[in-house]
Structure formats: C-alpha cells, structure tokens
Amino acid sequence: MTAAAGGPFRSRKNVRRVAAAPTHAGLNWHPLLRGWQAAQDLTMTSDRRNDFDVTNTVQVSSTAAVKAAVHELCRATWPDAELDPLARAFDFFDRLFAGKVPGFSGVDTVYHDRQHTLDITLALARLMAGYDLQHIPERQLGAERAIVGLIVGLFHDVGYLRRAEDGAEFRHGAELTRVHVSRGARFLEEYLPTIGLAAWVPIAREIVHFTGYEVPFADIAVADPLDEKLGHLIGTADMIGQMADRCYLEKCRDRLYPEFVVGGMALPIAANGGRTIRYASGLDLLRQTPEFVTETRATRLDGHFAGAYHYLEILFEGRNPYMEAIDRNLEYLRQILRSENWRLLRRNPPVFAALADPMATLRAYMVRYLHRAFVDGPAGAPRAGRSTSRT
Secondary structure, eight states: OOSOTTOTTOOHHHHHHHHTSOOOTTGGGOHHHHHHHHHHHHHTSTTOOTTBOTTSOSBTTOHHHHHHHHHHHHHHHOTTOOOHHHHHHHHHHHHHHTTOSTTBOOOOOSSSSHHHHHHHHHHHHHHHHHHHHTSOGGGSOOHHHHHHHHHHHHTTTGGGSOBGGGTTSOSSGGGGGGGHHHHHHHHHHHHGGGGTOGGGHHHHHHHGGGGSSSSOGGGOOOOSHHHHHHHHHHHHHHHHHHHTOTTHHHHIIIIIHHHHHHTTSSSOBOTTSOBOOSOSSHHHHHHTHHHHHHHHIIIIIIIITTTGGGGGGGGGTTOOHHHHHHHHHHHHHHHHHHHTOGGGOOOOOOOOSSSSSHHHHHHHHHHHHHHIIIIIOGGGSOBOOSOOOOO
16 A cells, blocks of 8 residues: 555545535434444544454344344434344354354354454444435335345355365365455345345345455346445455454464465466465465455445445444554554564454364364465365455
8 A cells, every 4th residue: 555644544625525425314312323322432543352343332243133224223313124034044053153054064164253253243233324324215225125135144254164065175265365356146046035035036146246356347137237236245245254354363373374275275286286375375465455445445445336335324424434443454554564572463353253162173184275375286175265354
C-alpha cells in the first residue's frame, strides 16, 4: 500500500457523500445505529475483544449472538420479512460446522472457522440494510432477496467441510481451498429447497462465486441487476469482514499460511514438476499483505463491487468502522515491517472449529505436505491452481 498513514479508506469526501444520502424513516431508532452510538468510543481503543465485531457489541464467535443481531436488523429494515428460513439456516449452520450433521465433517480449518463466517454474515446484513435504506423501493433488494443473500453468506465457505463421500481423497478441509466455492454452490443447490427457497437456487449457486476466484466475474450468470448487486455485497462483506478482524495479522501469519500450504497455494507444484514458492512463510505472507489489500481494493472493492462498502456509512453516522479497522491493521503492519519486530504480533485468539486441537492438526498436515513436496517429490503433493484467493 502506498497511501499515507491513515490508509486509503478514510475519505472525507466519501463520508460526506454517504452521510448526506436520503434518510430512511425511523433511521434514528435503527438498532444498528443505537449500537454504534453506544459503542463507538470503546471501538476506537484497544479494548475491542478478539471475537467481537468492529463495534465491539456482537460476539461473532457465537451463532446465537449473530443470529439475534441479524434478526433484529432484518426486522427493522424489512418488517414484513419471513425470517423462519433464516432462523433454520442459522440453526443448521451451527450443527453443520460443529460436526453434528450426518455426512459431513465439522469445520477443521482454523482461519476459515465459525467466527470468520459469522463475522462476514453480520457485515453482509449491515451492507444490505444500508443499501436498501438509500434506494427507492423499485431499486431495493427487498426482504426475500435479502434473506437469500444472508443464507448464501452464511454458507459461503461450507465447501471447506469434507463430505463422507470424499473418503480418503481429502483428509483436511484446507486441501479444498481451490475448489471450496464450487462445493459451496453445490451445497446451496441441495440445501435451499429444504427451507422453501428452491426458486433461488439458480441465483444462489452463481452469486456465491463473488466470494471466490474459481469463476471469472464476467462468467457469473445472473440477469437481474439486483441479483448482481447482491453478489457484490456478499463479496464485499467477505473481504472487509476478515480484513477488519482485530486479529487479522496474527491469523494471516499463524492460520492462513498453514491452510495455504496444505491447500497447495503457498508452495504449489506445477504440472511439469517445478516448484513455485508463493509464500515462503507466515511472515512472508504478511510482507505481501499490504500489496494484497491494495490490489483487492482496486480490483474488487472499488472495481468490480463499485465501492459497495460505502453503503455501511449511513448506518454509522457517516463513518465506516470496517474500513477504519482495516486502516488500523495495515498501519500497525507497516510499523512492524519497518521495525521487523514481529514480537508485536502477540495475540493468540481461540479457534472456533469442531476439533479438540485444530491448530495442532493443521500443523501436522502442513508438515506432511512439505515432506511430500521436498522429500518425496512432486508426485506426492497437490498441483498448483491459479487462485490467489485469501477468502
């Protein structure tokens, strides 16, 4: 990132533009605005808890807490919304990721754990509410489309969960990194009809790809501009939610890097047997993170997704707590990169996965991958994919 200290997301011009947008009846009592007014002083300090959202008011490691927050937001924004399918989806998500649904293993990925998904789902609810509050009825997403979007967000990373039919081909969810979005699309095809949303399958299986790198955006087949906008909001939530995590830097170093190794992303093996070292270590991944965020903003957030993150600002009195949190993370990383004092990254938040010791399990698979790649030779390691995804 080449922007001056303070980061590229803090734009007074954009804040004025969104703050001046037409207001929605009842916005002053909107539950999200109330929560922000009560928490903004605390949010700007180091007192934000590791498993809480950017406002420090919702515990995003708790399915029940996020479900309650999202339901309250939905009731305020779409009073006539039928919330039963969403409630059932939250309950199923909780059992699925815990490993309590027959035919599926629970979540074993440590970066893409339960907290990651719930954090993104809450961010998505806020983005969609902000969008509809700023548009006339004919251009709004509407209640049913919003509920479908939330369910897509809730299951956008379900493809990391191994199925019983996978057998011994995949032994850890991180091995599915390069295909997890397509697997998630298949899951949505199967799941949506069970909660009365079969008509949305053709849309859901397409727009989930706005969270990944497996399908070029130009090839995502949706005809209705509102469905495309929904996909942009889902993709935006996926990016800003994770980068605004209070422990984003530590999680990249300690959790995302091992997932990338096991998934054949950090040290891929080419078809001709040649090795490419994309990320030599967790620290190397962090050194490349400023460039990654800059590229993500230019091509995705401000490019393909057309600055959709600005829809949040009407809900937060013209401010954007997600972008402010990203700024703080990157400014802190720049300080570390200048000093090379990696001991400043000392947070070690819990992992919310289905295994008793998911970190030890992932590290063991990482060691096995490295042994296959550098001792056994290319035949023993997964081959390279094109993706540079961090989602």
